[in-house]
Amino acid sequence: MLTTDTSFLFAELMDVVRLFGAEDADISHTFARDGVNYVNAVSSGGTVRTFSDVWHAEGELAAKRCAKRSAKLALYEFLSELTGKTFPWGALTGIRPTKMAYAELAEGRDFAPLFKKFRVCEENVNIVRRVLAEQRALYEKNRDAGEDVFVSLPFCPTKCEYCSFITAPYAAVKKYAADYAETLVKEIYSLKGTITRANSVYIGGGTPFCLENDKLERIYAAINEVCGGAEEFTVEAGRPDTFTDEKLAACKRAGVTRICVNPQTFSDETLVRIGRRHTSAQTLRAYEAAARYGFDINVDLIAGLSGETAADFARSLDTAVSLSPANVTVHSLCLKSGSRLKEEVACLRVSDIDEMIAYSRSALTAAGYEPYYLYRQKYQAGANENIGWCRPGKACAYNVDTMEEICSDIAVGAGAISKRVFGGGLRIERLASPKDIPSYLAKADEITRKRRALFA
Ligand code: SF4
Missing domain, CATH: 3.80.30.20 (tm_1862 like domain)
Incomplete structure (x- = not known):
């Protein structure tokens, strides 16, 4: 069973748990934020890992979105290390990857760096690029x-x-x-x-x-x-x-x-x-x-x-x-x-x-x-x-x-x-x-x- 000290992250974390088929595992998660530093600690069965990452966000809404992304990514890394599994879309669990790409482009940024941060494979980054062009x-x-x-x-x-x-x-x-x-x-x-x-x-x-x-x-x-x-x-x-x-x-x-x-x-x-x-x-x-x-x-x-x-x-x-x-x-x-x-x-x-x-x-x-x-x-x-x-x-x-x-x-x-x-x-x-x-x-x-x- 998954537990977290930050309730608004639960649904996002569960998406990753399901991705790995780890619904039966006891996983504990905590989250802390200090300015641009987002820290997620994950533990399960005696293995404990802490993931620190920098995310730039303007406003509380954007900060919350970054918190969700950082938590997802941390749990993905954790379960990937534990199980040896990786997935072609990495920690991206949403229905519409292209929407995320469009959102990045609307901010004046290429979407590839964010996708790569989410461990999306190169091939899928290219597919998204081709979809957007077509x-x-x-x-x-x-x-x-x-x-x-x-x-x-x-x-x-x-x-x-x-x-x-x-x-x-x-x-x-x-x-x-x-x-x-x-x-x-x-x-x-x-x-x-x-x-x-x-x-x-x-x-x-x-x-x-x-x-x-x-x-x-x-x-x-x-x-x-x-x-x-x-x-x-x-x-x-x-x-x-x-x-x-x-x-x-x-x-x-x-x-x-x-x-x-x-x-x-x-x-x-x-x-x-x-x-x-x-x-x-x-x-x-x-x-x-x-x-x-x-x-x-x-x-x-x-x-x-x-x-x-x-x-x-x-x-x-x-x-x-x-x-x-x-x-x-x-x-x-x-x-x-x-x-x-x-x-x-x-x-x-x-x-x-x-x-x-x-x-x-x-x-x-x-x-x-x-x-x-x-x-x-x-x-x-x-x-x-x-x-x-x-x-x-x-x-x-x-x-x-x-x-x-x-x-x-x-x-x-x-x-x-x-x-x-x-x-x-x-x-x-x-x-x-x-x-x-x-x-x-x-x-x-x-x-x-x-x-x-x-x-x-
Ligand atoms: S909706 Fe499509 S998938 Fe469902 S029964 Fe009909 S043909 Fe099959």
């Missing part, structure tokens, strides 16, 4: 301007073993589908007057293509009436077994520009193991069908899936690259509460994960892709990250805007979270809709009123 045009265009619109369709054919999302197997919730679509359409129409400029529209899931085409078309029509003119319109169609030519044609007619075909892996054995009921042949057919309509296509892959080796992952990545999609998103497997995987294993041990990530970076770079957005989650295999890669000029605005939180995100549907962003991300106010479908249907009007107030 997303710059969108970042400058959308920062503090316009809104993104997210539409939630939380239905899937079956549940994947690693999924903690609210989505339910479609057969179990189909009885709500008609009401859901109607309520959603009403919510979308309620956004008239709230949207000043739709930077992008993103229909996500779940697996939006689970829904019948007539319902999807009603949703597209409402979106076009309310958000007409958005340059980017993504449908995260999802699982290849839900693709039909009719649905793709409807997307084309509705002005959809980007479609996600999400194989996760091209290994049929793995697909069975992780609870997806499509095959890699279906993925290839779905991809070809979507490509015929000229959509920008995103392909999602996951590194570290149950039972996969580095060679398995490399085969999937090579197959994805051979299709030449506009975007490839590489996720590191994540152990999430509420997933079947979490019930089965206490912690993720994917021995080849670093090799998989290294391969994805070198193969995608060699194929002409650049990383354009990046985020991390708690409990990711090898404490790695998720990276969206794009062909030149094909960065997805929705992903950049929402990941960097540079403009407001207006979200409708069950489990959707609207964010009003002030000052290009300096302050954010949120509004969450109920996650389960019956509660959402019951509270949609109330949510609409609250959203109007949030964006008034």
